[in-house]
Amino acid sequence: MSYESRMLAQLAMPSRAEVQHALLRTLLRNGGIVKEFGTGQDIVDQLADEFQLNKRQRTAALETIYRKENRLKKSLLWHRLLFRAADALASEDFVCRPTQTLQLTGKREWMLTEKGFDEALRISGLPTTAKESLPTTKSYEVQKVVNRLLEARRPENYQPFDRTRKLVRTVRETALRVRGFRQAVIELYNFRCSVCGLKINSPDSLCWEVEAAHIVPHGSFGRDDIFNGVALCRFHHWAFDVGWFALEDDYKICISSKLRDLPRDFARVGDYEYLGSLTKQLRRIQLPTRRQAYPHVNSIRWHRQFVFCP
Numbered sequence: 001m002s003y004e005s006r007m008l009a010q011l012a013m014p015s016r017a018e019v020q021h022a023l024l025r026t027l028l029r030n031g032g033i034v035k036e037f038g039t040g041q042d043i044v045d046q047l048a049d050e051f052q053l054n055k056r057q058r059t060a061a062l063e064t065i066y067r068k069e070n071r072l073k074k075s076l077l078w079h080r081l082l083f084r085a086a087d088a089l090a091s092e093d094f095v096c097r098p099t100q101t102l103q104l105t106g107k108r109e110w111m112l113t114e115k116g117f118d119e120a121l122r123i124s125g126l127p128t129t130a131k132e133s134l135p136t137t138k139s140y141e142v143q144k145v146v147n148r149l150l151e152a153r154r155p156e157n158y159q160p161f162d163r164t165r166k167l168v169r170t171v172r173e174t175a176l177r178v179r180g181f182r183q184a185v186i187e188l189y190n191f192r193c194s195v196c197g198l199k200i201n202s203p204d205s206l207c208w209e210v211e212a213a214h215i216v217p218h219g220s221f222g223r224d225d226i227f228n229g230v231a232l233c234r235f236h237h238w239a240f241d242v243g244w245f246a247l248e249d250d251y252k253i254c255i256s257s258k259l260r261d262l263p264r265d266f267a268r269v270g271d272y273e274y275l276g277s278l279t280k281q282l283r284r285i286q287l288p289t290r291r292q293a294y295p296h297v298n299s300i301r302w303h304r305q306f307v308f309c310p
C-alpha cells in the first residue's frame with residue numbers, strides 16, 4: 001500500500017469511484033463545465049461539502065521529500081483525490097481535459113464529452129432524452145459544432161436551404177448539429193428574446209426559457225446555422241412560426257394586418273398588447289454584437305414571403 005493510499009484509508013476519504021460520480025453530477029449541475037481545480041476554488045469546497053468532509057479530511061497534506069533539492073513538498077490529499085478522479089474520467093473519455101478545452105473555448109476547464117453527458121444523466125436518474133431540454137449544457141462534441149458555426153464566414157450568396165440533409169447524415173450527427181445550432185444562437189443573443197428582451201432561466205440555472213428559432217423552418221429544410229437563426233422566447237417563437245410577424249431587411253419588425261380582425265380580448269393581458277406593442281415601438285430586434293452574425297437577408301425574405309401573413 002502506497003503512502004497516499006494509506007493516508008486515504010486512515011482518514012476514511014471517499015473512494016475514487018464515488019468522487020468520479022460526484023464530479024459527473026457536478027458537471028451536469030454546472031452546465032457541463034467546471035474550472036480547473038485550484039486551491040481555494042469554490043468547486044473544491046462544494047464537493048468537500050457534498051461528502052461532508054471534516055476539517056482533517058479537508059486539510060490533510062501529503063508530504064514528499066525531494067532529496068536532490070533537499071526540499072519538502074506538501075499537497076492537499078483531497079485536492080489530489082479530486083484531480084485523480086477527473087484524470088480517470090478523462091482517460092475513459094467521460095470528460096476532456098482543461099488543455100483540450102483551452103483550445104476550444106480559451107478557458108482552462110474540465111468539460112463533459114457526449115459519453116460523459118450520457119453517464120452524468122444516467123447516474124442522476126435522468127433519461128438521455130433530457131439533453132434536448134438542456135440546450136445550453138456544454139459537451140466537447142457540441143462545442144466543436146458551435147465553434148464551427150460561429151467561425152463560419154458570412155456568405156454573400158446565401159442559400160438558407162440544406163436539401164442534402166436527410167440523405168447523408170446519421171442520427172447522431174443530426175442531433176449534434178441541432179444542439180450546436182441551438183447553443184450557438186442562444187449564446188449569440190445573450191440568452192434573451194431578440195423581440196421582447198425576455199431573459200430568464202430555471203431556478204437551478206440549467207434551462208433557459210429562450211429558444212433558437214429557424215427563420216426558414218427546419219421542416220422546409222432550413223439550415224442549422226447562425227444566418228438562419230434568431231433567439232426568441234416561446235411566445236414570439238410561436239408567433240413568428242405561424243406568421244404573425246416577420247422581419248424587414250433592416251431587421252425592423254412588421255406585424256400582420258390580420259391583427260386588426262382579432263376579437264378585442266385576443267393577444268392581450270389587461271392593457272398589454274402582446275403583438276400590437278411590437279409595432280408601436282417600430283424598432284429593430286436586438287441583434288448580436290457582431291454584424292457578421294446577423295440573420296441573413298435571404299432567410300428573412302423567404303420567411304416574409306412564405307410564412308408571414310401580411
Ligand SMILES: [Zn+2]
Nearest residue numbers: 193196233236
Ligand atoms: Zn419574446
